[in-house]
Amino acid sequence: MSEVRVLAAHEVDAAVAVLRAGGLVGLPTETVYGLAADADSADAVARIYAVKGRPQDHPVIVHISGADKVVDWASDFPSYAQQLAAAFWPGPMTLILRRNQRAHDFVTGGQDTVGLRVPNHPVALAVLSGFGGGVAAPSANQFGAVSPTSAAHVLADLGERLDPHRDVIIDGGDSSVGVESTIIDCTGEQPRILRPGAITSLDVERVTGLNVSAMGEAIKAPGTLDSHYAPDATVRLVDTAEQLEEVVAALAHHQFVGVLAPEVVQTPRGAIRLSMPQSNLQYAEELYAALREADRLGLGHVVALLPSGDDIAIAVRDRLTRAAQG
Numbered sequence: 001m002s003e004v005r006v007l008a009a010h011e012v013d014a015a016v017a018v019l020r021a022g023g024l025v026g027l028p029t030e031t032v033y034g035l036a037a038d039a040d041s042a043d044a045v046a047r048i049y050a051v052k053g054r055p056q057d058h059p060v061i062v063h064i065s066g067a068d069k070v071v072d073w074a075s076d077f078p079s080y081a082q083q084l085a086a087a088f089w090p091g092p093m094t095l096i097l098r099r100n101q102r103a104h105d106f107v108t109g110g111q112d113t114v115g116l117r118v119p120n121h122p123v124a125l126a127v128l129s130g131f132g133g134g135v136a137a138p139s140a141n142q143f144g145a146v147s148p149t150s151a152a153h154v155l156a157d158l159g160e161r162l163d164p165h166r167d168v169i170i171d172g173g174d175s176s177v178g179v180e181s182t183i184i185d186c187t188g189e190q191p192r193i194l195r196p197g198a199i200t201s202l203d204v205e206r207v208t209g210l211n212v213s214a215m216g217e218a219i220k221a222p223g224t225l226d227s228h229y230a231p232d233a234t235v236r237l238v239d240t241a242e243q244l245e246e247v248v249a250a251l252a253h254h255q256f257v258g259v260l261a262p263e264v265v266q267t268p269r270g271a272i273r274l275s276m277p278q279s280n281l282q283y284a285e286e287l288y289a290a291l292r293e294a295d296r297l298g299l300g301h302v303v304a305l306l307p308s309g310d311d312i313a314i315a316v317r318d319r320l321t322r323a324a325q326g
């Protein structure tokens with residue numbers, strides 16, 4: 001059987017042609033790779049769900065080339081949402097807005113809202129501009145699994161499930177942010193964070209001057225609960241270097257243990273270091289590749305020392321907490 005084709009970054013026209021023909025494109029973005037389809041095509045979007053093994057009632061984000069396209073999909077663009085778009089698009093932020101009639105149930109999961117994002121990646125932006133329309137794209141992984149941050153990850157996860165005659169992956173290099181976009185509900189008086197990401201509630205407050213309703217670190221976007229972002233390995237979370245030593249010592253008698261921890265923390269004896277980030281940004285960037293590496297090595301356990309801070313560390317803690325429920 002032939003394998004799905006991986007295009008080079010400059011082969012944007014070929015990727016656009018695939019979208020026009022109703023095919024799927026493994027599309028690089030700065031957060032994670034998406035599995036993209038024409039957001040106006042019920043059949044193409046249905047294939048996203050089939051390939052991912054994703055429940056039908058989960059809404060997908062519609063990716064657009066610029067804020068000028070918001071009116072194509074949303075009936076209302078409140079001024080604070082416009083401020084956010086001006087400040088953070090293109091970028092790792094999805095705005096939930098009231099939908100208009102173009103945003104069909106097959107992208108909104110039947111909700112009266114639509115999620116819109118302008119990704120900050122040259123290949124994604126070139127594909128979106130060339131295509132012109134909206135591109136529905138969830139993360140390009142099997143439902144519940146770790147999101148992909150490289151074309152190789154997409155190929156490994158979905159290569160067998162994509163159709164070599166209709167679909168392609170386009171290689172735009174490694175995703176630089178590494179965790180999915182911040183999702184902000186803009187349908188109320190004040191913005192509400194539904195999923196933490198690189199854009200934090202402090203960023204949102206600074207730009208809008210509004211209070212962001214305190215949702216803590218809980219997850220409110222439909223389809224983000226449960227065991228998400230989970231590798232096959234069992235993930236254990238710790239807060240300190242001492243706890244890391246203890247947990248690894250208890251596990252390492254039985255099996256190989258992988259460790260994720262900031263660079264300043266020493267690798268406990270008997271553990272395999274999967275990531276040693278020098279910053280919270282780097283922790284996020286390397287997170288999913290590290291979890292995938294654990295599975296590639298067949299490790300039974302991963303112990304992660306949670307990063308501290310109110311920046312992108314919030315998103316890293318969120319994803320690791322859910323990986324630990326897997």
Ligand code: TXA
Pocket residue numbers: 029031032033034035058059060061094096108111113114115117119137138139140179180181183194221222223224
């Ligand atoms: O960074 C990202 O957001 C990546 C890249 C590819 O853009 N995409 C991504 O898509 O993470 P996905 O499908 O894996 O996660 C999208 C989340 C889902 O949890 C979904 O529930 C939420 O966005 N979402 C989409 N539309 C929504 C809506 N109208 N209302 C509430 N949540 C929505």
Ligand code: MG
Pocket residue numbers: 138139147
């Ligand atoms: Mg996802």
